[in-house]
Amino acid sequence: MVFNLDSDDAQLNYPPQPAIDRIAKMNLFDTNCAGHQLLEHIANKWTILILYALTQGTKRYHELKQQIVGISPKMLIQNLRNLERCGLIEREIYPSVPPRVDYSLTPLGESIVEPLAVLGEWAYRHMLDVKAAMEQYDNTSKDDYWEPK
Numbered sequence: 001m002v003f004n005l006d007s008d009d010a011q012l013n014y015p016p017q018p019a020i021d022r023i024a025k026m027n028l029f030d031t032n033c034a035g036h037q038l039l040e041h042i043a044n045k046w047t048i049l050i051l052y053a054l055t056q057g058t059k060r061y062h063e064l065k066q067q068i069v070g071i072s073p074k075m076l077i078q079n080l081r082n083l084e085r086c087g088l089i090e091r092e093i094y095p096s097v098p099p100r101v102d103y104s105l106t107p108l109g110e111s112i113v114e115p116l117a118v119l120g121e122w123a124y125r126h127m128l129d130v131k132a133a134m135e136q137y138d139n140t141s142k143d144d145y146w147e148p149k
Helices: 017-025 034-042 045-054 061-067 073-085 113-138
Strands: 089-094 100-105
Touching (some): 034 045, 045 089
Antiparallel strands (some): 089 100
């Protein structure tokens, strides 16, 4: 996949339609769907940022905490445990005082790197567009919106 993030008219070199067609045939909107349940485990900002960080190599807890600005210790631990439970990362404990724990991507975790890279590149490429849209929305009168009763 080739990206030119400096170009305003940068385009992905693959057609997104086949992926959209495949998703439409899945049952992802049903909470009983296994795919839906998996997305609940891996589709949050902290999980994605942890995976991005681990694409750079094995890291210790404090390195992840420093790199991922704003994550609380509780959220970092919860997400690391969740990613380990899902088989996307592994932790290796070294018997020392204090114990040393390293986190790294598993082969399954490495398989999600490319889709996440596409998402990250899209976010980078469109961050100004989204910011402008948000400002426009925030500055628009909300009088014409329907409110449920």
